[in-house]
Amino acid sequence: MTDDYDLDWFAQHRPHPDPPSRAATRHARSALIAHGVGRRRARRRAGGLAAAGVVAVAAVVLFVTSGTTRPAASPRVSIAVAPFITSHGTMPSGAIAAAPTPLMRLAADVHRLSSPPQPGDATLVVRDTFLDGQHVIDGAVYGGYDLYTDSGQYYYAPDSLAQLQQIFDTHQVVIDSGNEAHRLDVLAGAAGDTPAQARAALLSTEPNDGRGPTPAQEKAFLRQLPPRLRSRFEAAARHPDLRLSEDSEIWGDATEALAVGAGRPDVRAAAIKALSTLEGVTQTSTRVDGVSALKVSFPDGNYLEQIWLDATTGVPIEEKDGDNSATAYAVERVTATQLPAQIPSAARLR
Amino acid sequence: MLIANTDTHLTDAAIIVASQRDPALFAQIFDRHWTRIHRYCVSRAGAAGEDIAAETFRVALDSRRRFDRSRVDAGPWLFGIATNLLRHRLRSETRRTRALARLHLHDEADLADGALDRIEAEALGPQVAAALAQLSPKYRDALLLHVWGDLSYEQVAEATHVSVGTVRSRIHRARSYVRSALHPEEILP
Numbered sequence: 001m002t003d004d005y006d007l008d009w010f011a012q013h014r015p016h017p018d019p020p021s022r023a024a025t026r027h028a029r030s031a032l033i034a035h036g037v038g039r040r041r042a043r044r045r046a047g048g049l050a051a052a053g054v055v056a057v058a059a060v061v062l063f064v065t066s067g068t069t070r071p072a073a074s075p076r077v078s079i080a081v082a083p084f085i086t087s088h089g090t091m092p093s094g095a096i097a098a099a100p101t102p103l104m105r106l107a108a109d110v111h112r113l114s115s116p117p118q119p120g121d122a123t124l125v126v127r128d129t130f131l132d133g134q135h136v137i138d139g140a141v142y143g144g145y146d147l148y149t150d151s152g153q154y155y156y157a158p159d160s161l162a163q164l165q166q167i168f169d170t171h172q173v174v175i176d177s178g179n180e181a182h183r184l185d186v187l188a189g190a191a192g193d194t195p196a197q198a199r200a201a202l203l204s205t206e207p208n209d210g211r212g213p214t215p216a217q218e219k220a221f222l223r224q225l226p227p228r229l230r231s232r233f234e235a236a237a238r239h240p241d242l243r244l245s246e247d248s249e250i251w252g253d254a255t256e257a258l259a260v261g262a263g264r265p266d267v268r269a270a271a272i273k274a275l276s277t278l279e280g281v282t283q284t285s286t287r288v289d290g291v292s293a294l295k296v297s298f299p300d301g302n303y304l305e306q307i308w309l310d311a312t313t314g315v316p317i318e319e320k321d322g323d324n325s326a327t328a329y330a331v332e333r334v335t336a337t338q339l340p341a342q343i344p345s346a347a348r349l350r
Numbered sequence: 351m352l353i354a355n356t357d358t359h360l361t362d363a364a365i366i367v368a369s370q371r372d373p374a375l376f377a378q379i380f381d382r383h384w385t386r387i388h389r390y391c392v393s394r395a396g397a398a399g400e401d402i403a404a405e406t407f408r409v410a411l412d413s414r415r416r417f418d419r420s421r422v423d424a425g426p427w428l429f430g431i432a433t434n435l436l437r438h439r440l441r442s443e444t445r446r447t448r449a450l451a452r453l454h455l456h457d458e459a460d461l462a463d464g465a466l467d468r469i470e471a472e473a474l475g476p477q478v479a480a481a482l483a484q485l486s487p488k489y490r491d492a493l494l495l496h497v498w499g500d501l502s503y504e505q506v507a508e509a510t511h512v513s514v515g516t517v518r519s520r521i522h523r524a525r526s527y528v529r530s531a532l533h534p535e536e537i538l539p
Contacts, residue, residue: 007525010497017392020400025384028404033374035408206530248519256486305515 102283102294103276104195110314111191111269122149122336123263124164126343128328148260149336154181165339183253184261190273191266198273202253203246247278251298255307258316262331268314288317362424366417376411383407383428390499391432399436406432421508429499430509433491485524492520 020028125146145164147155155172157164183205190201254271261267275281275296282297292311297304308317320326332343360368362379369375387406391399409431410417410424417427482490488510495506496517503521507514 007497010493014498015393017389017399019385020388020403024400028384028400028407029377029380031404032380032407032411033377035411249523252519252523 101276102285103272103281103296106294106309106311106314107195107269107272107276109312110265110272113265113313114191114269118263118265118333120333120335121151122147122334123261124161124332124334124339124343125259125262126330127259146260147334147336147339148263155336161339161341161343168336168339183257184264184267187257187261187270187274188264188266190270193270193273195273195277198270199250199277201270202250202257202274205253206249247298250274250278251305255305255316255319258307258309258314259319259329262315262329263333265314272309272314285311291317293317361422363417363419363422366414366424367419369411369414373411376407376414379410379424379428380407383425386425386500387428387432390429390495391436393498394436394494402432402435405435409435423505426501426505426508429495429501429505430511433495433509437487437491482524482528485527489520489524489527492517493524496521 125148127144127146144159145157145161147164147168149155155164155168157167183202186201186205187198190198193201254274257267257271261271275298276283278298280299282295284295284297286293286295286308288308293308294311295306295308297306299305306320308319309315310317315331316329318326318328330343332340334340360378362382365375365378369379384403384407388400388403391403391406393399395402406428410428413431417424421427482493491510492506495501495509496503499506499509501509503514503517506521507517510517512520
């Protein structure tokens with residue numbers, strides 16, 4: 001169990017801004033009420049147009065749903081076959097290579113897709129997050145449109161493909177993708193390796209190969225603490241386990257790589273191999289919306305993480321964590337300078 | 351006092367449901383949560399956070415029909431909205447900074463410093479902030495919602511629409527990463 005002293009430290013370093021002034025509070029409160037009441041009045045004034053408005057909204061929703069071919073909200077229709085459960089204790093090097101699990105067979109199939117080279121120069125991923133079956137919108141889009149160029153740049157648009165095209169054309173690169181680009185390249189290099197090697201490659205992208213802080217790093221961290229907290233930390237540092245389990249690291253990194261690197265078969269093959277090394281991972285052949293899929297489940301502590309992969313291409317179809325949160329993916333290879341207006345279902349990778 | 355208008359016997363959910371007929375009632379949600387949301391937003395975005403806090407309530411008002419009525423406390427929902435708005439703000443800030451850089455008004459070194467990064471760097475110290483900045487936003491958000499927003503793991507899960515297990519994993523990972531990513535040779539004498 002990890003000690004919580006470092007959380008205390010983070011909390012102590014919280015900025016302590018002045019409380020909101022009375023004037024700012026009154027202004028924000030008044031503006032909020034005016035906004036709410038104003039919208040209500042506006043709706044009343046527009047009452048005669050309400051029916052037409054509903055039709056218009058329905059049309060927009062229909063366009064978005066069919067135009068981007070986003071996967072339907074859960075529950076999905078699935079037919080499961082008997083699961084294959086991996087249980088191998090600590091991972092001996094190459095041990096899983098001899099066991100033709102569904103994940104291993106899929107990884108081999110996906111690796112063969114690496115040639116000939118994929119068309120286009122980028123991968124487009126449309127993500128939709130659903131909560132209790134509803135598309136979550138509060139405040140901002142959950143999901144959106146991701147563009148990963150083969151040269152390692154990442155672009156994001158919350159609302160539409162047209163917006164994404166404009167963002168790409170004006171070079172508005174999201175800058176925090178360096179770690180992911182590095183991880184994808186490392187994984188791609190391990191596509192033809194054994195599962196144990198793919199696992200090691202993935203861990204190598206974590207600090208200290210996923211082993212957590214070194215004693216020197218721990219000492220450096222302690223030196224930054226206020227003296228009052230330092231002694232408490234030092235006492236705690238003698239026996240805390242600051243690491244997640246390696247399997248948790250692998251699950252998080254591999255599933256993220258499957259989404260971010262969805263357009264690269266070599267990345268997918270290595271990530272799938274790494275997943276196959278997880279203790280207790282369950283692999284179940286199934287169908288999702290008529291597509292053959294492999295459902296991969298991983299019990300992480302008391303929680304069950306799940307991802308559905310296309311059984312032919314390994315492209316992620318949907319990811320679920322917990323009981324009511326799910327993210328659906330639609331993936332396509334594209335040319336970044338000429339993004340499609342929509343994603344035709346026949347052209348999707350999965 | 352503004353708080354005097356709040357009917358403390360009603361749950362947030364009850365007020366939000368009632369506000370669907372009378373939007374002015376939503377001011378009671380504002381009264382209950384404004385100070386915490388304001389502090390969180392200003393902590394992460396400086397002075398700009400005040401506008402983001404106000405925008406959080408406007409967005410919440412507009413989307414109140416989607417509030418999960420089984421939730422008694424609207425706090426996590428509001429923190430989730432605020433976190434999304436903060437992320438959008440960071441993206442806008444980054445774009446603006448890049449545009450200025452192209453006009454040679456800023457150094458290249460400034461590019462990595464969005465508003466949120468700067469504020470967090472001042473609060474946490476440059477090494478820890480730099481390590482934290484290497485994390486995906488979802489890890490950083492989970493950690494700061496927990497320790498700066500004072501949300502429990504369950505509430506962070508509610509705010510960010512993931513399982514408690516995922517929150518646990520993200521916070522644990524953020525903490526481990528921050529410690530691991532420090533370069534002792536740059537800090538130790």
